[in-house]
Amino acid sequence: MLAAIAASPAAAQSEERTGIQAGDVLLRARAIIVAPNETSGSVLPGFPGEKVSVDNSVMPEVDITWMATDAIGFELIASTTKHSASGRTGTTGSIGKLASTWVLPPTLTAQYHFNPKGPVRPYVGAGVNYTIFWNEKASSGLEAAVGKTRVHMKDSFGWAAQAGIDIDLSPRVFVNADVKYIDIDTTARLDTTAAGAQRVKLHLDPLVFGIGVGIRL
Numbered sequence: 546m547l548a549a550i551a552a553s554p555a556a557a558q559s560e561e562r563t564g565i566q567a568g569d570v571l572l573r574a575r576a577i578i579v580a581p582n583e584t585s586g587s588v589l590p591g592f593p594g595e596k597v598s599v600d601n602s603v604m605p606e607v608d609i610t611w612m613a614t615d616a617i618g619f620e621l622i623a624s625t626t627k628h629s630a631s632g633r634t635g636t637t638g639s640i641g642k643l644a645s646t647w648v649l650p651p652t653l654t655a656q657y658h659f660n661p662k663g664p665v666r667p668y669v670g671a672g673v674n675y676t677i678f679w680n681e682k683a684s685s686g687l688e689a690a691v692g693k694t695r696v697h698m699k700d701s702f703g704w705a706a707q708a709g710i711d712i713d714l715s716p717r718v719f720v721n722a723d724v725k726y727i728d729i730d731t732t733a734r735l736d737t738t739a740a741g742a743q744r745v746k747l748h749l750d751p752l753v754f755g756i757g758v759g760i761r762l
Contacts, residue, residue, distance in 0.1 A: 561716045564662040565761060571610040571618070571711075573721050575757030578603050579626045579648075586746035588637055588735075595635040597643060597733075597745055602626035606755055615661045620670060620707075622652040622725075629684075630733065630747075642684040644696045644735070650676040650727055652705045664713040669706075676701040676729045683735070692738025701749075703728030709755075717761045725753040 565571065578601060585596035606624035613619060629645045632638040654672030678698035688694050709723030729749040736742050 563664050563713065563716065564660075564666065565612055565615065565618075565658065566661065567612055567614045569612040570762040571612070571759055572762055573608050573610075573757055573759035575606045575608070575721065575723065575755035576603065577606045577624060577626075577753055577755040579628075579751050579753050581628070581749045581751040583750070584748040585633075588632075588743050588745045591740050591743050592635060592637055595637045596633050597630045597637065597747070598633055599747070599749060600629050600631070602628050606757075610656065612658075612661075616658050618656045618658060618668075620654045620656055620672075622650075622654070625649040636690075640684075640686045640690050643687045644681060644683050644694075644733065646678050646681040646696070646698055648676060648678055648729075650674050650729065652725070652727060654705055654707055656707075658711075666711045667708075668710070669708050671704070671706050674701075674703055674705045674727050674729070676703070676727075676731070678731065681733075687735075687737075691740045694738070695736040697734045697736075699732045699734075701729045701731050703730065711759065714758075719759050719761070721755070721757050721759050723753075723755045725755075727751055727753060 580601045581599040583599045587593045588595050604626045608622040610618045610620040631642045652674035654670035656668045656670035658668040681696040683694035705727045707725040711719045713719045733745050
């Protein structure tokens with residue numbers, strides 16, 4: 546009984562402590578905007594000089610960070626977003642939307658957290674990502690122009706960088722703002738009925754802006 550009474554203040558103090566420390570697990574939920582900074586090659590071989598653009602996407606994101614030391618953590622990011630590719634000029638521009646795809650870019654970063662014991666904790670990070678393109682589909686406008694079309698986008702491996710800040714609302718709950726740059730390169734292949742196989746190289750390289758809440762487990 547005495548041991549339990551003696552342990553209670555220590556447990557309460559641990560629960561009420563400010564900041565983070567080695568061994569903590571931080572779970573965050575964010576709303577994110579994925580804004581590609583795309584650089585497009587030509588649609589080849591049939592449409593030289595014609596390039597494509599990729600739209601933004603807004604989705605939820607979940608990530609988890611394990612603190613290896615008081616200041617160094619490792620974060621795994623999981624989210625999937627849907628994007629459309631559209632022609633800019635010429636024949637593909639007149640079609641407009643060419644295809645859509647879902648993008649799954651699991652990203653692992655190593656982070657350095659400044660002021661880990663304080664209620665306001667900026668951090669920076671760098672790491673790698675492997676981007677999976679799935680459920681690719683040709684648009685109805687493209688298929689009306691060139692017939693039934695199969696779309697395939699090559700998966701991508703690249704690097705990532707981030708900066709963010711956690712601000713405590715309570716000993717365990719905090720708000721978070723975060724921005725990431727993710728290196729994503731792919732080649733889209735369009736196997737069409739009337740125009741044969743067409744390819745376009747894309748450097749997507751999105752900025753990912755996020756805001757949300759987190760909890761220290």
